[in-house]
Amino acid sequence: MLSFAPLLGLLSIALTLGPQGVAMAQSLRISTYNLRYDSMPNNITVSETLSALPDPLTPPTYYGAKGEQPWSTRRVKVYQHLDQEGVILAGFQEGLVRQVNDLATLFGDGWGWVGVGRDDGVAAGEFSPIFYKKSAIELVSNDSFWLSNTPFEPSKFPGAGSFRICTATHLVLKTDPSRPVSFTYLNTHLDDQSDDERRLAASLILARARYEAYKTKSPVIVTGDFNSEATGTDSGAYQIITGEIAPVAINATFAAKYAVPSGTLDGFTMLDLKAEVPREYISGEYATYTGFNAPGDASVYTRIDFVYGDSTKKWTADKYHVGSSLTDDGVLASDHRPVIADITLH
Ligand SMILES: *[C@@H]1O[C@H](CO)[C@@H](O)[C@H](O)[C@H]1NC(C)=O
Ligand SMILES: *[C@@H]1O[C@H](CO)[C@@H](O)[C@H](O)[C@H]1NC(C)=O
Ligand SMILES: *[C@@H]1O[C@H](CO)[C@@H](O)[C@H](O)[C@H]1NC(C)=O
Numbered sequence: 001m002l003s004f005a006p007l008l009g010l011l012s013i014a015l016t017l018g019p020q021g022v023a024m025a026q027s028l029r030i031s032t033y034n035l036r037y038d039s040m041p042n043n044i045t046v047s048e049t050l051s052a053l054p055d056p057l058t059p060p061t062y063y064g065a066k067g068e069q070p071w072s073t074r075r076v077k078v079y080q081h082l083d084q085e086g087v088i089l090a091g092f093q094e095g096l097v098r099q100v101n102d103l104a105t106l107f108g109d110g111w112g113w114v115g116v117g118r119d120d121g122v123a124a125g126e127f128s129p130i131f132y133k134k135s136a137i138e139l140v141s142n143d144s145f146w147l148s149n150t151p152f153e154p155s156k157f158p159g160a161g162s163f164r165i166c167t168a169t170h171l172v173l174k175t176d177p178s179r180p181v182s183f184t185y186l187n188t189h190l191d192d193q194s195d196d197e198r199r200l201a202a203s204l205i206l207a208r209a210r211y212e213a214y215k216t217k218s219p220v221i222v223t224g225d226f227n228s229e230a231t232g233t234d235s236g237a238y239q240i241i242t243g244e245i246a247p248v249a250i251n252a253t254f255a256a257k258y259a260v261p262s263g264t265l266d267g268f269t270m271l272d273l274k275a276e277v278p279r280e281y282i283s284g285e286y287a288t289y290t291g292f293n294a295p296g297d298a299s300v301y302t303r304i305d306f307v308y309g310d311s312t313k314k315w316t317a318d319k320y321h322v323g324s325s326l327t328d329d330g331v332l333a334s335d336h337r338p339v340i341a342d343i344t345l346h
Contacts, residue, residue, distance in 0.1 A: 025346045026173050026181050027318065028136075029086055032223035032305050034093040034189070034289075034336035035078060037126055038071035041098070046105045049076055065330035068292040071099055077333035079106040081323055085340050088133040089171070091187030091223040097123040103131065110134055114142040115187075118165035121154045128167045128189045128224070140170040140182070145208070147190065147201035151254045157200060161193035166205055166224075170216070173345055181219075181345040183315075184212040188224035190237055198228055198237035203247035204254060206240060210268040211258035213310050219345050220310035222270050225336065229302050230272065241308060243269030270308035273341050276317035284322040284340075291335050295326060307341045318342040 049072055054060065065073075082090055095103065097117060104113055112134050119125030121144065132139060147164040148155040156163045166188040174180045186205060191197035209220045222241070228234040230242075239245040274282060287301035309315050319342040325333040 025316070025344045026175050026179070027342055027344045028089060028173055029340065029342050030089045030091070030185075030221065030223065030307065031082055031085070031087045031338045031340045032091045032093075032187065032225070032307060033078065033082070033338040034225045034305060034334060035071075035095050035099055036068070036074070036334045036336065037094045038096050038099050039068070040070045042070050042072050044070075044072035046075070046102050049073070060327075060329035062328055063295060063330035066294065068335070069331050071102070073331060074333045075099065075102050075106065077325070077327060077331060079103065081325075081333065081338060085323065087340060088136040088175075089185065090131040091128065091167075091185070092131070093126070093128050093187075093189035093225045095127045095129055096125075097127065100127050100129050107131060112139055114139065114169060115167045116144050116165070118146070118163045119154060125163060126189070128165055128187050130167050130169050130185060130187050132171065136173065136175045138172040138174055138180075140172060142167065142169045144168065145204065145254070147188070147197065147204055149200075149251055151204060151251050157191065157194060157197040159194045160191040160197040162191065164189065164191050164197060164201060166201070166208075168208065182216060183219040183221060183345055184209070184216060186220070186222045188222070190224065190227045192227045195228065195234050195236045198226065198234075199240055199248050200250065202226075202237035202240040203250050206247055206268070206270065207250060207255060207258050209270060209310055210265050211260055213268060213312050214260040214265055217314075219312075219315040219343075220270075221315075221343065222308040223306065223339075225305050227304055229304055238272075238306070241270045242272060243267070243311075265312070267311065269311045271311055271313075273307040273309050273317045273343070274320050276309065277320040277341075281319040282321075283319075285324060285337060286322065287337070288322055288339055289336050290325065290332070292332050295330075305336060305339050307339055309343060314346045316344040316346070318344055
């Protein structure tokens, strides 16, 4: 029998390369950043903060600030960092509704966002929102599910510290409008107290990601604060999402809704993007959680915030960078650092 494989190979090259043989895939700069919830609200508006910023030509009092500062001080630094980095898609964690609104003000009309408060599915409690630059990314749809035994209603896993949520989006990357690329993006924040919750959460997210990879035949990206490292006693979620250990049983309604035909995408997992980037393009800091400790005090440092790409690999991981939350004035923008990655979607 004649093999069409060589012909298909040529066809696929013709489809992915432009007239001069230039790859037509599109690149995306994404970040995940746990904001630290606004634990000391002071009613200062964004415009008040902006107009009170110090003269940029005057040196600061180096490390003058110590410890956690109010969100009203931290928020501009969060925005400035991501804006300067040229991020076009940003997942956050721990944002109370007033923090999400502040970010919407700072990012401005050129950005859209989705997400709901995890405590009621509207505005109560922390959000895991997704912000996107509208000139580069189009939102097709969004939804949220809870990381519990009843994922379609605001709910808490028994033994978890809080209600936990995942924000899901179908997006189109259109930096090259002549060749838009569809993809799925999920952003989340797993529990800080229960590894069982984290294991269930990773199992739900993996099932949803696999369904999206099957259904859309497009890349799936997951970001989040997993509240646990990649190794060690509390690393169940990481091990499940990356396929090192098997998922746990999930809600049957959810499993049915996001089922794929048997024999399809059997070995599906999410890949830790940091391990997929050529070593010379991984830079910045290692830890993503630093606490609000003084500069140089690494006693609580851990790597618990991740970017994952799905194992069908219709993407390439180009760069990976952990930014700094600390500025010379001593202000820590958060007790986490942002993770910033460049991903080419094919
Ligand atoms: C902020 O405003 C609220 C509502 O007006 C008020 O109850 C609260 O005391 C204010 N907090 C501060 C720190 O000014
Ligand atoms: C996100 O999804 C909700 C629920 O379907 C919908 O009401 C809302 O309009 C969507 N948000 C945007 C910005 O499209
Ligand atoms: C699964 O989740 C749905 C929706 O959240 C809920 O109605 C149902 O009772 C759950 N099933 C079980 C067995 O808990």
